[in-house]
Every structure is written in C-alpha cells, then in structure tokens.
Amino acid sequence: MGAGFLNIVVLMFISVCAVALFKRAHLPPILAYLFAGILAGPQILSVFAHPEQMHLLAEVGIVFLLFSLGLEFSLPKLLAMRSLVFGVGLGQMLITTAVFTSVPYFLGLSLSASIIVGGTLALSSTAIVIKQATEMGILNNRRTQLAISILLFQDLAVVPFLIAIPLLAQTGEVSIGLALGEALLKGVFVIAFLMSVGKWVLPWVFREIARTRTDELFVLTTILIALLAGGLTYYFGLSMALGAFLAGMMLGESQYKYQLEADIRPFRDILMGLFFVTVGMQLDLSVLWSNLFEIVFGVFALMLVKVVLVRLASMLVKTDPIDGWSAGVKLCQIGEFSFVIAALATTHGVLSTQQSSLIISMGVISMALTPWLMSNSVLIAKRIVKSDLALTDEETSLRHDSLTNHVIICGFGRVGQSVARMLKMEGIKFVAIDMDPVRVQESRNAGEPVVFGDASQKDILISTAIEKATLVLVAFDQVDKAKQVITQARTISSTDVMVRTKRDYQLESLYSAGANQVVPELQEGSLMLVSQVLHYAGVPMSRILKRVRAERKGRYDHMHGFYPGETTEISYGTEDKLEFIHAVVLSEGAAFVGKPLKDIDFARMRVKVKGLRRDGNEVKEPNENAILQAHDVLVIAGKPRRVERAERKLLEGN
Template identity: 50%
Template sequence: MQNINTQIFTLLVAAVLFVWIFKRVGLPPILAYLATGVLAGSHSVGWMTQTHEMDLVAELGIVFLLFSLGLEFSISRLMAMRNIVFGLGSLQVVVTSTVLIVILYCLNFSLLTSFTIGVIMMLSSTAVVVKLLKENGELNKRRGQLAIGVLLLQDIAVVPLLIILPLLAATGSQSISWALAVALTKGAFVCLLLWAIGKWILPKVFNEIALVRTDELFMLTTLLVALFAALLTYSFGLSMALGAFLAGMMLGESHYRHQLEADIRPFRDILMGLFFVTVGMQLNVMYVLNNSLLIIGALVGLLVLKIAVMAISAQLMGERKQDALACAFMLWQMGEFGFVLIALGAQHQLLTNQQVSFLIALGVLSMALTPFLIDKTPFILKRIGVLDRASQAWESEPKSSTLYSDHVIICGFSRVGQTVARFLKPEAIDYIAIESNPILVQEGKAAGEPILFGHVKQKDILKCAGVERARLVIITFTEFEQTQIVIDAIKQVAPEVKILIRTKDDSQLERLKELGVTEVVPETLEASLMLVSHVLSMSGVPMSRIIRRVSTERHNRYQLLQRFFTGEYLDVDEGAHERLEYLHVIALPDKAFAVNKSIAALNLAKRKVSIKALRRQNNEIENPSEHTILLANDILILQGKPRRVERVEHYLFDGIE
C-alpha cells in the first residue's frame, strides 16, 4: 500500500510540474500528460506499474468526455448534421480503411493483418480533437462540426469492430455478416432503450433532484447517470463511451445541460489526464529510437494519406476548401480506440509483438503532434494559398459562440431579478438570467425569458452566460457568504465587468467595494428613500420636477414588485401570500375548454384575473385584446392572486366554474 501511495503521489507531482512547464512555453496539457506517462512507464524511469484497474479508471475519462460531448448534441442537432455524420463520416471510414488495407496488402502483409491494421489506423482521436476544440472555442465552427461528425461515425464503427475482430481470429472471414448484424441489432436496441430512459425518466429524476437544491446530490446524480449509461452499453458488449454519449445527448434537450457539463468537467479533465498518462506509458522509447526512420516514414505517410482522403471527401460533399483541409489536419492522427483494438488484436494473435509496439509508437507520436499541427493550421493553409482572401476572416473569428454581447446578467430570477428584467426589456437591453430553482426556470422559459439553469458560483455557468462580454452583472440575493463566492468567480472569468449587488443593509458596504463590486444597493436605505418620497408626497410638500419624477418612478416600481413568478414557494408570510398578485404560466392543451373562444367570452375580468401576455409560435403578444381567439398550444401568462389564478386555470382547462 505504501508503494502504491508513493507511486500515485509521484505521478501527481510529475503531472503538475509537466503541465506547468508546458503551459509556460505555450504547449497544450495533453502533451504534458503524454510526457508524464512516457517518464513513468516501464520503458523509462518506470516508477508506475500499469494495471487493469488503472486502465479502467482512465477509460472513465473517455466516458465522461463523450457524456459532455453528448450534451452539446441534441437529437435535433444530430439529425441536422446527418449529412456530415452518415455522409462524410461513412465516406471517410470506408475510403481510408480500403486504401490502407490495399497498401498494406501490397507490402506483403496478410489480408487479415492488413484489415486489422487498416481499421486501427483509420480511427482518429476523439479525446484529443474534442479537448482541443473545446479549449480553442471551435466546437461550433464549421470545421469543428465536420470533425465531430466524422468522429461520431468512427466511434459508432468501433462497435461492430470490437465483435468482428475476435470472430476473424477464430473463423477467418466466416460469420462476418452475422456478427455485424448482431452488433447492429444490439446497438439499435440499446439506443432505443437509452432514448426512452432519457426522454421519459431522466427529466423527471433531475427535476426532483434539482428541487432538493443540494449541489452534492445533483453532482452525484450526474455521475451516476453517465456511469449507468456506460455500464448499460458495456453489458451488451458495446463501447462504454457510446452509452455515455447517448445519455448526454438525451439530457442535452433539457435546461439542465449547462449545469450538468459544469458538474462533470472536473472529473472529466482529471480522468482524461490519467488516460493520456496511460497512453504515454505504453511508448517504448528505445524501440522508437531503434526504428526512428521507419516510424517517421510511417507518420508522414499516415499524415499525407488521411489528410488527402479527408480533404477530398469533404470537398466532394460540398464543403469549403479551407474547412475541408482544417478538418483533415484535425483528424490525421490515430485514436484512443485504436489502442483498444491493438490490445484486442494482440490478444487474438492478429498482430505480432513487433507490430503492436510499432502501432503504439505511431499512435502516441501522432497524438502528441496533433496539437502543434492544429495550432499551425492557419499558417499552413496561408502558405499553400488557401487563405489568401479568407485569412482575415479565419483570424477574426471569435473563440467561442457569442449568443450574447454587451448584455446584462441577472444572478437569481426571483422577485427582484424579474423586476429588473421587466425594466430592461422595454429599453431593448439584452439580458440573461441564471437561476437554480428548476420551477422558476421552467416558468421563465415557458414565458420566453432568456434563463439558464445553474449555480452562479461556477465559472462554467458564467461563461455559458457570456460574462466576458457582459456590460453588467447583477446579484439579486443578499446572503453575504454566497455573494463573496460569486464575486470571486466573476472576477476570475471577467476581471473588468461591472457588478451591481443587492444587500440587506450597508454593514458590508466597504468590504464589497474592496472585493471589486461597482455599486451596492442596500435594501434598508432604498426602503427609507421610498418611504420619505411617499411621506412628502402625501403631506402635500411641493416638489421640483426631478423629485416628482423620482417619486413617480419609484411608485411604478413598487407596483411592479407585486408581479412575479412564485416558483415553489414565496419568501413572504402566509397572509401576504394571499394579498399579492403574481404571474403564472399555463399552456392550453388541444381539448381545453378555452380553445377557440375569445378572451371576452371567457369573462376573466369578473374573476379578477387578467392575461398579461400570450405566446403563440414563438411570437409574444403583450396585453392581448378582448377579441383575441385562444388556440390550442397557446401559452398564457396569467396575473392575479394565487387562489383566483388556480380557479381560473381549472376553468380554462375544463370549464368548471
């Protein structure tokens, strides 16, 4: 046990030092992890012993990576990319494999060995490419989408290969069609099962978990879902990564997507680092030195072949030349699933020990060179004349998706947050709210509000809201300890952004200013100012034009404070609950009583409830007229006291008075 603890501690020290050194010289962390593995492996210093348990834990890094990748791709988005995934991806897989098999067969390898090596070299590294795309902010650019589409098809192709290779070793070329049919049947069944679970079970599970409002429980549930999906596909003899990707894709449809990605990221990054360490440990440095010329020649050949096939295939599919070449430079390396197939081939005597060592060296070196090649892609394309006129556009593309710019971020969307949003909307000021109460998120989204589910203390959630490009961040909750954490997270991501904060009193005013808050609004002072304005007005004291305007604005704001979504509960006493009017969102089903009736015919005025807004096919109508006819699937925003709104909701649905 002492020896294992020492090995792990030494590995962590080496990883920290290598990552720090590589980042200081501008190299990606992936290379640092590979270098750590090379140093720790049995072929070098050899203080780490690679075990089955270590490989399994490292494989979890791939599982979490594919889970987070699935969160980026909803079913609708995948269907929109079907031409890339099933068109370009299939073309790349078939053409690259065929060319490699023919070349190897011409070099006097047996047909069985040629097939095994060809399909191994055909695969690219999802782990390396996706990590680099995320770091460079190119996941949503066209070249990034092309790469992801091809990688998805390659990962799907691994499933039948894991079944076919053992059968090839046992029966030669017999039963291949049967093995392929079995693999595809298993894959289709598991996909259907996970789709059903993701559509009908997981949303309800996360709704209940989110209502508990416990960060640890939400994080544990996220890990459990990813591992459950991975183990489900593994139990059917399929890839664990495939199950994790499908689970992530199902949850990518929900409004919990950003929080799920933020929760899974620390585990994903740490385990991905361990995966690359295990890859580096397999590299035999002496073998590379003794066969350096042969390996360099094979690297150059792999580079030229895969780039040529990928670039030509993409252009045949109608892609721009610069995107086709950029995608080709991303996908030229061997992939992590190739190491799984190498181990499988060695186990079933499809590959000799020398061939295994050669392929491992080729895979590790190609993965190590990929970050450098991707970083230099604009320079290479410019040198060969592809970016003569488009180079400026390439360099000026933003590093991340900019859905919002020069906007306001509202941290917390309860009464205060909603009031702020209502003042911003008429002024055409873009805003986005971040809220951890799932009911408020559902109500807000149903009403068309731009709102994210998540915890504002997490930097990933703030980045999703575009805090780097925001003009102002408003913190609407008053707990000082929580606000300190949020302010620190904001300043780490966007040091220059202005922060406006609400507090109960002015006792922490100086402390908040020291933390970097731009403005502090203490509730007690604001309440005093409002009270003074009303007293002076009711006492008949003459006011200047400025004072009258301030009094009018505050009087309007006071009335608007009565209108808010309640979420699960109100932060007022029971008596006040019944005195306040609030907003409630309902959607009219097809057979509702109110469908095809005018608002006037429903006579909601006598029930003291009003329709403040109506959303129909993404169009919002504020204060709809009495003559408006309600249609099926209309979303109504009702305003009134709680019990009255509840009675009106039943009346609109079934017509019962």
C-alpha cells in the same frame, strides 16, 4: 497498499509539475500528461510496471468526455447533422481504411492484420480534438462540427472492429458476418432503449433531484447516469463511450444542461488527464529508438495522407474547401481507440507486439503534434486554398452568437424578474441564472432566457457569454454566494459586477471582493423616500438628484447609524453589524474637558464624530483642534461596543 498509494502520489506529483512547466511554456496540458506518462512508465521511472491495469479507470475519462459532448449535441442537432455524420464520416472511414489496409498488405502482411492496421490508422483522437476545441472555444463552429461529425462516425466504427478481431483470429469468414449482424441488432436495441429512457425518465429524475437543492446528489446522479449508460452499452458488446454520448445527447435539450456540464467537468478533466498518462506509459522507448526514422517518416506520411483523404470525403457533401482542409488538419492524428484495437489485436495474436508498439509510437507522436495543428488549422487550410482572406470570427464559439452587450442576472426571484421586465422595456438583452427548477421551468415555458445552474460556478457564467456582457447583476441576497460569483466573474472577464443586498452590513466586504457597485435595499428605499419628501417640501429636482448622487458616492454615509430605542433588537448576529448614533454629554469632571478633539484618536477606535452641540447650537463639522468644554454634547457613531468604549474614554479617560 502502501506502495500503491505512494505510486499514485508520485504520479500526481509528476503530472502537476509537468502541467505547470508546460503551461509556463504555453504548451497544452495534453502534452504534459503524455510526457508525465512516459516518465512514469515502465521504461524510465517504472512507477507503474503494468499501465494496462489503469486503463479501465482512464477509459471512464473518455466516458465523461463523450457524455459532455452529448450534452452539446442534442438529438435535433444530430439529426440536422446526419448528412455530415453518415456522409462525410462514412466516406472518410471507408476511404482511409481501404488506403491504409492496402499499404501493409502489399508489404506482405496478412489480410486480417492489414485490415486491423488500416482501421487503427483511420481513426482520429476524439479526446484530444474535443478537449482542445472546448479550450479554444470553437466547439460549435461549422469547421469543428464537420470534424466532430467524422469523429462520431469513427466512434461507431470502432464497434465492428472490436467484434471482428477475435473472429479474425479464428479466420471464420461466415461467423464475422453473423457477429456483425448480431452487433447491429444489439446496437439498434440499446440506442432505442437509451433514447426512450433519456426522453421520458431522465428529465423527471433531474427535476426531482433539483427540487432537493442538494448539490452532492445532483453531481452523484450525473456521474451515475453517465456510468450506467456506458456500462449498458459495454454489457451489450458496444463502446462505453457510445452509451455515455447517447445519455448526454438525451439531456442536451433539458434545462439542466449547463449545470450537468459544470458538475461533470472536474471529474472529466482529471480522468482525461489520467487517460493521456496511460497513453504515454504505453510508449515503448526501445521500439521508438530502434525505428526512429521509420516512425517519424510514417507519422508525417500518415498525417499528410489523412488530411488529403478527409478533404476528399468532405467533397461528398460539397463543403467549403477551407472547412474541408481545416477538418483534415484537425483529424490527421491516430486516435485513442487505435490503442485499444492494437492491444486487443496483439492479445489475440492478429498483430505482433512489435507491430502494435510501432502503431502506439506513431500515435503518441501524432497526438503530441495535434494541439499545434488545431491552433493553426484554419491558417494551414487557407495556405493550401491560397486564400488571403483575413481570419474571420468563425473560429470563435457560436454558442452565444446573439448574446452581446447583454446583462447577466444571477437569481431570477422577485428582484431579478423586476429588473428583467425593465430591461425588456428598454430593449436590452439579458440572460438569467437560477437554481429553482420550478421557476426555471415556468420562465422558460414563458420564453424567458433563463439557465438552470449555480451562478458561482465558472462554467455556468461562461455559458452565458460573460466576456461579452456589459453587466453582471447579483440579485439574490446571499453575501457569501455573491462573493463567489464576483470572484469567478473576475477570473473570466473584466465585466462590471453589481450586487444587491438587503442591508449595508456587508458593504465593505463586497467592495473588497471586487464588486463595482453594491446597492443596499434598505438604504436605497430610504433614499427614494427622502427624495419624495424633499420634492414635496419644495426642494428643486436637480438639487435632490445631486444629493442622492453624493449619498451613493459616499456609500450612504449620512444614512448609517441610528439612535437606539427600547424596541431595538440586538441579537448575536447583528451586534457587530449595527451602527449606533449616541450623544455623550460632557460633565464638568469629564476627562477630556479642555482638550482638543484630536487627542481622543477616534479613528483608532473606529468611531466617527457626527456633530457637536454647544449652548443649544450645532457646531457643523467640528475641527479636530476644537477644544471640548463642559456641558458640550458630542454626537458619535459606530458599532455598539466601540461607542461604549469611546464614551468611557471621553468621561473617564480610559
């Protein structure tokens, strides 16, 4: 137990250092995880002598990844993409498998081994492409959607291979057809079952959980549903990832989509990192070293051929040439399921250990090149097509195409809704975030742009296109939560943040947290009342507006503090927040009679001088050099204890 724990700590330490170093060199984290895996693998540090033992846990990372992808691809969206999935996807899989099967067959490999090699080389990496596309913010543009359509079909195509491998080892051709037919029936049943559960049961489950307002329960249920769906498909002999994808797809239309995505992301990213570490561990350095030339040549030949074949497949649905080439560049690596197929084929004796090690070596190298290829896919495609068009904004996310110069309202309660109505009257776009499931449901039914989620979570703010917004308004009165929203907003963009609060107790702390404007309701209400009073008293409107502006600029300086009375309640929670105004009468024996005001050092005591009365007349803005006299009345303001301390000092000198 102790040794196992130490190994995990060592692996985490290597991963953290690798990610930090690669980030410093502006390289993607995926490469850092692969590198950490190679270091920790049985060849170098041998932290884990049997990396295959970690493979199931790492596969859970792919389950979460596909669940997140399912949330992006709701059923209507997938049906709209069916020509891409079953047209380009099927075309690519058939053409590529046929080409890569023929090469080893002509080189003398058996037909069964050649088919497995062809299948493994035809697959691309769902994990890398989707993770990289998400980080780059291009998941929803048409080029990436073309690539994802092909990946979705590839994930479906893995299933027949996993079923066929044990049967190929027995070389019973009749049983292959029967087994594939049986798998197809199972697949249809499982998909129909999951889709009906997703449509009728899951929304009700999440509605009930959202009502409990328990964050932990929401997160746990999300993880449980992703794993249950994956486990169900796995039980029926299909891919775990397929079940998770279907569960995510069913929830993709629900109002909880963004919150589910935000909740599952930390688990997904950690387990995906672990998956890439296990991939790195599988690299056999001795095979790599002894066949370095063949592997490097094989990788470049493979990637080149795959780019061309994906382009050929994309021509089946007459896609734009740049989109076709760009999708090819994105998908020219070997996929993570190739490792699963290669490992299974080796176990059943269809492939030799040497052959599967060659495939894994080629896979790791091609995966390592993918992040760079994805970043430059459009540029490469335009070079091939010889298009000198400037890069368009196509490579940016289309998720919030319509949202620019909008206002984000965090909290859609009484205040949030009032602001939204006024914005609507002025034709200003807005999007609201709220955690009340009933309110979200009601508002969405009425056509209001409301997202269910916790506004203090980064992913939720990103989903509302915060980088394009003109203002983030925190409309709920929870100061700690408001500070979290400000912090997250500041890490994503420089958009202005306005915070509404009931009273001005936390004014300074909200400003220091990064708020651009804090609006205390009580002071603003008083200010509106004062404006009305001054207007009725005959003060010109221009002077009233000037006075209001000055008050806001001075952070409601003249509105702080009040004279306490018999009914003033001082509780434990408010004693350090209330500001009192207190009049101190200097008797003839007072310690500071005959001394200047500056000697008292009110600033150190954090007390302000509000005024000085002498012989019944007010001395406006008393000078710090003003000498105090007997019978003067000094008006001071501050927190109750500080006012008491200042009075004691004035009268007694201590």
